[in-house]
Amino acid sequence: MKPPLKIALAGLGTVGAGVVSLLRRNAALLERHAGRKLELVAVSARDRSRERLIDLKGVPWHDDAVAMAALPGVDVVVELIGGSDGVARQVVATALERGKHVVTANKALLAHHGTELARRAEAKGVALGFEAAVAGGIPILKALREGLAANHILRVCGILNGTCNYILSQMRDSGRDFAAVLAEAQNLGYAEADPSFDIDGVDAAHKLALLAAVAFGNVVDFAAVHVEGIRHISALDIAFAQDLGYRIKLLGLARLTQHGIEQRVHPCMVPLSAPLAHVEGVFNAVMVEGDFVGRVTLEGRGAGADPTASAVVADLLDIATSRGAPSFALPAAALQERPVSPMARHCGAFYVRLMVVDRPGVIADITAAFRDEAVSMEQMLQRGRAPGEAVPIVLTTHDTEEAAMMRALDRIKALDTVLEPPRMIRVENL
Numbered sequence: 425m426k427p428p429l430k431i432a433l434a435g436l437g438t439v440g441a442g443v444v445s446l447l448r449r450n451a452a453l454l455e456r457h458a459g460r461k462l463e464l465v466a467v468s469a470r471d472r473s474r475e476r477l478i479d480l481k482g483v484p485w486h487d488d489a490v491a492m493a494a495l496p497g498v499d500v501v502v503e504l505i506g507g508s509d510g511v512a513r514q515v516v517a518t519a520l521e522r523g524k525h526v527v528t529a530n531k532a533l534l535a536h537h538g539t540e541l542a543r544r545a546e547a548k549g550v551a552l553g554f555e556a557a558v559a560g561g562i563p564i565l566k567a568l569r570e571g572l573a574a575n576h577i578l579r580v581c582g583i584l585n586g587t588c589n590y591i592l593s594q595m596r597d598s599g600r601d602f603a604a605v606l607a608e609a610q611n612l613g614y615a616e617a618d619p620s621f622d623i624d625g626v627d628a629a630h631k632l633a634l635l636a637a638v639a640f641g642n643v644v645d646f647a648a649v650h651v652e653g654i655r656h657i658s659a660l661d662i663a664f665a666q667d668l669g670y671r672i673k674l675l676g677l678a679r680l681t682q683h684g685i686e687q688r689v690h691p692c693m694v695p696l697s698a699p700l701a702h703v704e705g706v707f708n709a710v711m712v713e714g715d716f717v718g719r720v721t722l723e724g725r726g727a728g729a730d731p732t733a734s735a736v737v738a739d740l741l742d743i744a745t746s747r748g749a750p751s752f753a754l755p756a757a758a759l760q761e762r763p764v765s766p767m768a769r770h771c772g773a774f775y776v777r778l779m780v781v782d783r784p785g786v787i788a789d790i791t792a793a794f795r796d797e798a799v800s801m802e803q804m805l806q807r808g809r810a811p812g813e814a815v816p817i818v819l820t821t822h823d824t825e826e827a828a829m830m831r832a833l834d835r836i837k838a839l840d841t842v843l844e845p846p847r848m849i850r851v852e853n854l
């Protein structure tokens with residue numbers, strides 16, 4: 425039998441503790457699959473005295489995670505500290521520099537430095553595994569790199585943030601507004617005390633940048649992701665979505681267009697006929713469309729100790745058995761710098777909600793604005809009547825270029841019968 429794979433683990437929080445538990449509980453299974461033992465030989469975290477409820481008997485503790493990453497005799501360093509820079513980056517850089525394999529769940533680090541780290545790993549002939557960084561327990565990167573490798577990928581699209589999906593699902597179920605549901609999610613531990621990375625779409629954008637790089641063979645380009653969050657989604661929009669046959673989801677979407685690569689994270693109207701519309705609560709899902717395979721959807725737990733550990737240890741098994749494709753499916757030197765397809769050129773359908781004064785002529789002014797910008801309306805709906813008072817009007821459009829839509833909304837905003845800035849949500853054809 426081959427000698428054990430010697431693992432140093434930096435970070436013993438939610439995911440780190442999950443990895444220790446999995447390595448312990450499934451040790452015999454892992455040994456059978458790898459043909460060798462997976463042995464934890466060093467751990468590091470910030471506070472040695474913290475009660476962790478995991479079995480670390482006999483595993484040497486290191487106060488300095490960066491020094492631990494340089495230890496001779498360690499084959500793989502697992503980085504589960506988090507953050508795009510600082511200690512996490514130093515741990516990964518040190519491990520690669522010393523010719524050690526790296527496994528990480530750190531999407532922020534990879535979204536900012538992924539291409540460079542993949543280059544360094546290749547130069548040293550070691551692996552950089554990050555399955556856990558995208559959609560937690562869902563093995564989407566492995567599916568793209570291996571099972572779907574024979575396809576041109578036409579698009580990827582996913583529910584990549586469980587916190588947002590939970591909030592939107594709860595808003596629909598309970599009819600409550602965003603702020604109330606967010607506060608409840610924080611009490612239940614589904615949202616951080618500072619939830620901005622999640623609810624402003626940044627976390628999903630980190631994951632989308634990685635997903636797009638693997639799917640389309642481009643360098644990781646986080647700065648090129650168009651990002652909008654869910655703070656402005658109201659209970660009213662959620663109710664209208666239901667009436668129109670949609671669910672509102674925060675999606676990450678990427679595809680190649682004639683203008684370059686389009687990467688966007690924003691709330692979407694998803695038709696009820698699409699599988700993604702039915703992914704509820706903290707679950708994640710990713711739909712990939714390939715030219716030969718058609719659509720493939722994977723759904724599962726996108727976060728949490730056990731699912732994320734499952735992905736981390738799958739990467740460890742690949743390293744233990746010396747199998748697996750390059751980190752981003754292609755050698756780092758082959759990853760392409762692509763032009764960014766601007767949102768103004770995005771073509772799709774739209775949902776718009778307006779708060780207007782209920783009086784004759786209002787609808788005619790609105791439809792004239794759309795006509796003047798060549799935006800074709802699909803349907804229009806008014807809820808209730810209150811002559812002289814504010815009423816909501818919602819409408820959906822046929823496919824149109826976003827720039828034209830924005831010009832039409834600017835015209836509508838200027839009408840004195842329109843009382844609030846229009847709410848626009850893109851409709852996604854899935």
Ligand SMILES: NC(=O)c1ccc[n+]([C@@H]2O[C@H](COP(=O)([O-])OP(=O)(O)OC[C@H]3O[C@@H](n4cnc5c(N)ncnc54)[C@H](OP(=O)(O)O)[C@@H]3O)[C@@H](O)[C@H]2O)c1
Nearest residue numbers: 435436437438439469470471489504505506529530727728
């Ligand atoms: N949580 C999830 O469900 C999930 C899912 C997918 C990916 N991820 C990613 O996984 C990574 C870890 O997330 P997490 O939720 O497990 O974080 P966490 O619970 O906050 O744990 C972070 C760990 O890092 C340790 N740490 C902090 N600073 C350190 C330092 N200077 N030196 C050594 N250790 C240090 C902490 O030590 P102490 O314990 O002593 O404070 C803690 O054990 C992040 O990149 C995150 O984005 C998380």
